[in-house]
Amino acid sequence: MKIFNTQTKRKEEFVPLEGKRVKMYVCGPTVYGDAHLGHARAAVAFDLIRRFLEHEGFHVSFVQNFTDVDDKIINKATEEKTSIGEVARRYALSYLQDMVALHVRRADFYPLATETLPVMQDVIQKLIAKGHAYVGDRGDVYFDTESFPAYGKLSKRPKQEMESLGAQDKGLSEKKNLKDFALWKTRETKNEVGWDSPWGYGRPGWHIECSAMNLHYLGESIDIHGGGQDLIFPHHENEVAQCEALTGKPFAKYWLHNGFVNINHAKMSKSLGNFFTIRELLKQFTGDQLRLFLLTSQYRKPIEFSLDILREKLPLNQRIEAALEYLERNLQVAGLTPTLLYNEAYRGDYGFAATSTTDETEATAEENTRKSLVASREKFLQALRDDLNTPMALAELMNLVKIIQAWNKPPEVKSPSPSIVTIKFTFIILREILDIFGLYPRDSGNLHPAVTHLEKFIDAKLQERTQARKKKDFKKSDAIREELNKIGVEIQDFPNKSTWNWRK
Ligand SMILES: [Zn+2]
Structure with missing residues (x-):
């Protein structure tokens, strides 16, 4: 790679x-x-x-x-x-x-x-202690860039540029060299956020x-x-x-x-x-x-990025999802559990010999299909082995999806249906590829379930509070406001209703 x-x-x-x-x-x-x-x-x-x-x-x-x-x-x-x-x-x-x-x-x-x-x-x-850092006149600690001759080797920035950027550090001690950078920044008073250190109260550099x-x-x-x-x-x-x-x-x-x-x-x-x-x-x-x-x-x-560019890509997700659904449906009809099947499959090991079918002509057609699927998988992996070339890998994923789509068409236009052996084979390859890309079409929820759950809880609390307010039970309504406030929720009251928002 x-x-x-x-x-x-x-x-x-x-x-x-x-x-x-x-x-x-x-x-x-x-x-x-x-x-x-x-x-x-x-x-x-x-x-x-x-x-x-x-x-x-x-x-x-x-x-x-x-x-x-x-x-x-x-x-x-x-x-x-x-x-x-x-x-x-x-x-x-x-x-x-x-x-x-x-x-x-x-x-x-x-x-x-x-x-x-x-x-x-x-x-x-x-x-x-090693002579690579020094304490300035006001207690700030700096890294001494002159003590490390290779300084600049990663970014290969010209010295002048590094110095002019270094000159932007304000309100700190004198530096020996403009390129030097702060390791510890002292603070004048303990009212500010900071920690004690051998060089005085302050904060670390980033x-x-x-x-x-x-x-x-x-x-x-x-x-x-x-x-x-x-x-x-x-x-x-x-x-x-x-x-x-x-x-x-x-x-x-x-x-x-x-x-x-x-x-x-x-x-x-x-x-x-x-x-x-x-x-x-x-x-x-x-x-x-x-x-x-x-x-x-x-x-x-x-x-x-723009919302329109993002929307233009959505059909890719739909096609992947449809292909996955087609394979899973067929596996289920054959009495197989897709998740178990995938979990049991060793990567690249499809659980059967490539020539397991007996019918000569069928074997050839199916074998060819499987060969092209394996070739697609290999090209997908090759693209990623070349500095994570995801656009090329994605093109291979879509090739695979296209093969599956051809099986999933109305009877008059579709390619011959593959055997369950080939379906199984294809499913394992597709799921493996989607795992590498981190795509899980089934998980279509927008926000994490925990967030949705929390929002439902807050809505219920708010309703409870509205009821209390209607009954002029202000003790209870204040208690609920307090409770929600603790988890960062702010309530706004209007004449007929109350709304909530996360505290900004
Ligand atoms: Zn970092």
Whole structure:
């Protein structure tokens, strides 16, 4: 399998550091708002890579962090007169619910920055001791980029550019060099969010967070480090510097970066305000529809988004679903349970010899069909082995769907019906391919069932409260308001009714 490595700027054969084990780290979201389609793209891209690696026989340990301390989270908490923990928890949960809807598998670990502080402080201390970091005149700690001659090797940015970006750090100590970046930022008063440290009360820099988590959860050298292309500089460049200066060993063997989701050719981002949250899209589309749309472009390429472009792709989902339904229906008629059948099938082992039919002519026709199905499957896998070429893989998936569609037509136009043996064979291939793509057409619910359940609960509580208000039982109605408030629900009362919304 070949993957494009940002560090060498070319496609390379993927060979993990240790046998079949793959240590993979992907930078997670800063949790201060609902995740948008840009986050979904990164999540789906790295989920696909993980699924495919596992299909290829690798064992993947997958770590993704949540940045739960950041100026944006602090501002939001101040605005809402709540704690940063409450804001972070709310949006981390919201992110995880979105991921369930998108069929993004759970990471093995989701470390939080605030829980990894001792590790971060330990790393900073060791960097200072080794002469790779220094304490500035106001107590901030900086990484000394001059002490790490390879600085810039990942992003290959010109020195001047790195310096002018570094000059944007405001309100901190004097730096020795403009490229130097903060590992610890001291705070003037303890009224601000922060933690005690050997260098004074303050907060960690963002880059040290991911380095500490990598070292703690995966070790000194990892196989894959992933994230969006916007993270290459300075975030990943700084991670390389911190880790390699500390350990003297190569940090990540492969650096993988996903492209942006664009709207009118501009990057979708929270700061630009041109974004669609996953949550709002899930009101109109299924997780599978969003996921397949994201897979229509190779993960490193930009993908242009609009509601119309998304709608144009929906027939792909419908055709896949119809093909799957046709196969399942036929299996059930023959007394077979599709899920059991698939679970029992070893990948690529269809449970029978290719020449098991006795009738000569039928055997030939069926054999040819099966051969073309196997060829489609192989082309699908080959496309993914070439730096996860999902558009080409999708074309092969649709080829397979086309073969199945031909069986599922009115009698006068359809191809001859295949035997149950071939149906079984086809089902196993299709399900296997859909598993790699992470598509589960049966799971057509828009939001995770837990969310729907919670919303029903809130509606019922609100009705109960309306009844209480009608009876002028304000004690009870206030108690219900209080109860809902605790889970982040805000109620608005109108003369004839009350409505609710998640607290913004
Ligand atoms: Zn990171």
